[in-house]
Amino acid sequence: MEPPIIIGVAGGSGSGKTTLTRALMDAYRGRCVLLRQDDYYARRDDLAFEQRAALNYDAPEAFDDALLIEHLARLREGRAVDSPVYDFADQNRSEATVRVEPRPVIIVEGILIYADEALCALFDIRLFVDTDADVRILRRIRRDVIERGRSLESVEHKYLTTVKPMHELYVEPSKRRADLVIPAGGQNLVALDMITRAIDRRL
Template sequence: MDAQKPIVIGVTGGSASGKTSVARAIFDNFSGHSLLLLEQDSYYKHSDLPFEERRKINYDHPLAFDTPLLHQQLTDLIARRPIEKPVYDYTIHNRASEVVHVAPRDVIIVEGILILADETLRDLMDIKVYVDTDDDIRVIRRIKRDMAERGRSLDDVIQQYLTTVKPSYHQFIEPTKRYADIIVPEGGRNTVAIDLLVTKIRAILAERGLRE
């Protein structure tokens, strides 16, 4: 392994599967360490379409993401170069005008529904994690989240789930499970899987001479 190279951990799964809970559990286990989270959602493409047309875009399709930009910025972070990360505004279904300055870190967690769908992204990852959660649980979580945090109506959330989210999950996201090194049922509640991940990360940190 390359000494001093950051550790890149990919965490994926369906919408509302618990990816963030797994990422947060890793964060909590490395409190005070040099670590950052890079969300694929930040890399939705900018659109010049009117708002009503943007609402109809399939945001669970690989073409909805600016994957080349994500790959370039992840490559920069691995090379210890800072980036200007884009910001996505869910209320307007579009990329915001501001960016966020992100400095390199020793541990990089890349989280998103389709991060394992692209071979160039997979090749940058040291550990690939798939969070496997039942469809019924995911749709209930999504309804609660989108209504509370993203200003969506119940009808809007259900319509989007049935027309794009669910079909895209089975067509594009679930097949990427075969690329995962670790499959985590139940997300952040699976303490055994989290402990295994943390142990592996500590081992790689030691191998690369990255102090915890």
């Protein structure tokens, strides 16, 4: 059995990573699995909820990259993994896991998947979704307030104190490690066609 193709989809918060990921999942339905870096936030049972809420979730140390690397290595070897599930309401990793079976195409989505050199080295194709900051913040407000139940004040505070500075410090520089920088994400049909052609050649 040929080893799978591992594709990274990175970009800032609200950039359109999920839209691009869904388009790729649709294109390779039944042959594709997805791991989200968000689910690999480090478990913090040692902290109270208020302490967890104050953590910086946009810095590399917020993630358990060692576990994500281990899971990708196992999937590449043809072995299934139990991916963690992050609970955004509790702001901690939940007790639940999701069984992920190996497939020919593995997609990993996350803001900082290229910040760690060992993790970055595992990707066969590195994509970066590039979107203007004003668009990203509007999308983040909509997502965090409507989908995650956060207050507008907390979203504003988090953006100014961690999201924006961490984007400038870690996310934006990681763009240099991408093979392809994609404006407009999943809405960019030309880029999507180029990506699927590259995947098809490797399958």
